[in-house]
Amino acid sequence: MIRHAEAMELTAFENARLLDLLRALTDEQWRAATECTRWTVRDIAVHLIASAQAQAHPTEFVRQVLAGRRLSARIGATHWVDGLNEAQLRARTAWTGSQLPALWQQHAATALAARRRMPAAIRALPVLPLGTGLGVHVGRQPLSYLFDMGFTRDVWMHRIDIARAAGTTPELTAGHDGRIIADIVEEWSERHGQPYLVTLTGPAGGVFQKDDGDHQTVDAVDFVRILSGRADGPGILRHKLPL
Template identity: 40%
Template sequence: MTVTQAPQIEHRQAAALTAAENERFVGLVRSLGPGDWSEPTDCPAWDVRAMTGHVLGMMEFTCSVREFVHVIRAGEKAAGERPAIDGMTEVQVAERAHLTREQLLARLAEAAPRTSRIRRMLPAPLRWIPMPQENEGVTEHWRLGYLFDVILTRDTWMHRVDISRATGREMVLTADHDGLLVADAVAEWARRHGRPYVLTLHGPAGGTFRDGDGGEEIALDAVEFCRILSGRGTGSGLLGQPVPF
């Protein structure tokens, strides 16, 4: 598979991936036992419960204009000199900290299909709304469609990775779902570094990707590749090129 020739995920396909990923995340959280919720995750400030509150918050963030505006405004205030996203996630977690596990699960079950529908129906003009975002100290010019179609699904997927690792659960991985999300991350990684490479990713979500001649040759697990790109692991050479998750 040559990444430079691979089509980007289109809006309809993104909507299907979102729905499937939300369903898998809810299924994972439902499987957790009482002792799992306090387990630490790869995000040092969050245990499993706090991370679940964040994912719920991001789902509800897209479900109403009022919540969307509230989180952005409150997040910017909470962030101070830090990136706004740090304040936004803190607000989301804090405002859901009072929920019982049963309430958290009930709201997840309600929000997961609702956010999938809303993101699927987002009109094209709205998907083009600019969303400036600080990434690795640089302000990038995202579009709302990129946030809704790509980043929010990657975020949920990566937190499913986090919770699976934290609780010792085997992560459900399939080529037709996780493989597409990983391939899309590979394509963005390749665009960002712009250099030749040969990449072999192992596991159900993996594949072989290449671009150009004489580039760096990399082989590792597909999930670990994404963890490194997200900043959860460390990598040298081209693996030092981060990708937003």
Template identity: 40%
Template sequence: MAIESVPLLDRARAAVLAEAEYERFADLVRSLDDDWTRRTDCPAWDVRAMVAHVLGAMESHVSPRELVHQLRAGGRAAGDRPLIDGITEVQVAERAHLSTSRLVERLTATAPRAARARRRLPAPLRRIPLKQDVGGVMETWTMGYLYDVIYTRDTWMHRTDIARATGRPLVLTADHDGRVVADVAAEWARRHGRPFRLRLTGPAGGTYVAGDGEEITLDAVEFCRILSGRGSGTGLLAQPVPF
């Protein structure tokens, strides 16, 4: 497939992906047993902290008051760092007192509501600018990009993190995970702007082409892990993509 043929995620399609990803994440979390203290590919977080972060994000979607609180508290926590770094710290810290069973209960109850709420984000909020560091370059995102794209990628990658940390199966299908990966590949291509032939293997994989350039064959999940900074790559694989 020509990489330019991958369509941008519109709001409706983004909402479908968000709903499915939240459901799969909740299913994985409900399967956890004595896995909560296992370390993940995010060095500062064990499985419990990672679930608390995802839950905190979900709860900010369903409650405008919680969203405002996280924006304000996250700004104070971030200091000179990007706002999103402070927000994630607040999400984890403010849920540290919850038992694992309570985390599961709240996540299960919140996930479907959060997916619906993300789709209904009002236009004025969608235009709010956010500063974020990507590969050492400070970018300006919009809240709409964060809600439509990044929160789903973030949850998807954390589902991968937890599956890797615990040995639980990672559910992957072409219609859902393949679409998430295709969107990542398309943004990666836009960011580096160079020709390539990319063959991603596995259930979420596909073949993407832009001209006649560097040839890359890689597992689709590993491709995303590298671009997210969880692995390392050379050549075009050194181009980061935000998750």
């Protein structure tokens, strides 16, 4: 599993990767629909920037959570995070695509600085009611679950969403993307507890095994899309992992 110091380095690199992608988008690409229900490319970018604002400032984090809870029932949300995400978008309707790269650069840097300096004792507090999603019970988690890699996984997955919607090829490397995916595999494996042999193909891939179980071969990025509920998969890939 990825620990705090490594997580912060991966986060800095991932933030830069997303910035490069956002800077290259056209007006048409900002309006493109994504695999995230009801969200355009612009909406995903707004969500990520709002999330960075919340990471940097505890009062903003609480404000977004409370606003989301008020919205959850009205939008038929199945999880409190759905209401929070909706609140983020509704509070930022004036933001245009052309503004978003600079906003991401600014707030991602502030969020990373806050995450780097968060004391270990605070990161260890088991105060996150992540509950159940995609049929997986995650349960109460320490703050580090989100503030180390959780938010970074979100950025990574949404960078893939944006690239797919925009019709571009996401930049992928073994040292960066492969490390993030290996960390996801580790948690996924622990949560479902079943034997498997999974071969992930592509530049971010690898071979992962727990005893001699179900054998599956799939593209590494598609593997994470399947785990996150964006696509379906056979056999051992039926086990999901909320990202």
